[in-house]
Amino acid sequence: MAIDMRDQRVRTTVDRHAAVDKLDLYTEDVAAIFKKFQASTKEELSTEQVREFLEANGQNLSNSNDALLRRWLVVLCLSI
Numbered sequence: 709m710a711i712d713m714r715d716q717r718v719r720t721t722v723d724r725h726a727a728v729d730k731l732d733l734y735t736e737d738v739a740a741i742f743k744k745f746q747a748s749t750k751e752e753l754s755t756e757q758v759r760e761f762l763e764a765n766g767q768n769l770s771n772s773n774d775a776l777l778r779r780w781l782v783v784l785c786l787s788i
Contacts, residue, residue, distance in 0.1 A: 742781070742785075745781070746777070746778070746781055749777065749780075749781065750777055753777075753780075755773045755776065755777075758773075758776050758777055758780045759776065761780055761783075762776060762779060762780055762783065765783055765787075767779055767783060
């Protein structure tokens with residue numbers, strides 16, 4: 709534990725574990741893959757196809773087209 713004398717508060721310093729660093733890298737990889745998947749899906753599917761899929765799965769269709777695409781991707785990923 710280290711004491712920061714400038715503002716009289718105690719702060720702790722902890723070395724990061726290698727597994728945490730690895731998990732951070734995996735999270736970044738998954739996020740990058742998801743963004744690529746989202747971009748390719750946006751190019752390949754029409755808004756009407758996305759609406760049909762969401763409607764068939766009982767989802768709300770009242771948002772913008774981009775929000776519908778994000779919801780479609782979440783429904784798709786969570787149903788796997």
